[in-house]
């Protein structure tokens with residue numbers, strides 16, 4: 660475990676804002692950035708992305724809702740570039756790229772999760788690499804557009820990552836990314852969050868720290884779109900609580916035989932998992948509606 664300082668102000672923090680899964684998120688008193696400290700080592704975190712199946716299951720199951728979101732985002736991107744090469748970082752199951760390809764872009768993906776990278780290459784027939792972005796990615800080529808969504812908080816070294824993104828863009832290339840400005844949320848509203856995804860989400864940014872990141876990595880801000888998420892967060896939390904009530908709760912007075920019968924009742928389990936999947940699918944639809 661590594662005790663880290665603010666990546667912009669080089670200061671340690673004592674201001675604990677979030678406590679989850681045995682990890683703490685501290686806020687930098689100067690720029691407002693919230694960061695996990697102490698944090699797992701890079702090899703420990705890499706295991707989560709490379710080996711974990713949970714992201715793959717989540718992403719691959721959400722095709723329709725991801726494509727709805729992709730269409731919405733591509734309308735925005737086309738205001739600035741309506742053709743050319745487009746690379747997505749953290750491509751998930753590749754549905755954004757699939758939609759971008761349909762709309763005429765030449766698409767590439769980077770996805771550290773090998774299950775998803777294989778899915779993108781073999782099922783979607785889109786060129787996807789599973790190593791992190793580096794100068795040699797895709798045989799050293801550069802791109803007109805680099806896009807990522809809800810990936811920023813996962814970067815182990817955001818300044819390095821954004822510098823590399825800049826190097827991989829053509830001279831008139833653009834970076835488009837979507838992220839929460841969670842660090843700008845007042846402390847009293849954090850209780851409305853269902854989870855913060857610790858320790859995966861290493862950094863939570865606000866407008867001030869985002870501006871610092873972009874300035875330090877030689878980007879010029881062209882346009883910012885903002886969406887309110889408070890109502891969405893409340894509905895999401897209610898749905899999550901409802902989903903938890905669907906989990907099997909063995910009654911202590913049940914005999915062992917009846918407990919086994921409950922657990923092995925295929926019909927009951929199938930119905931519950933269908934409902935569970937439906938509720939999980941509501942999440943990205945709600946996320947999309949919150950952006951309209």
Ligand SMILES: [Zn+2]
Pocket residue numbers: 665666667668669687688689690691692
């Ligand atoms: Zn700071």
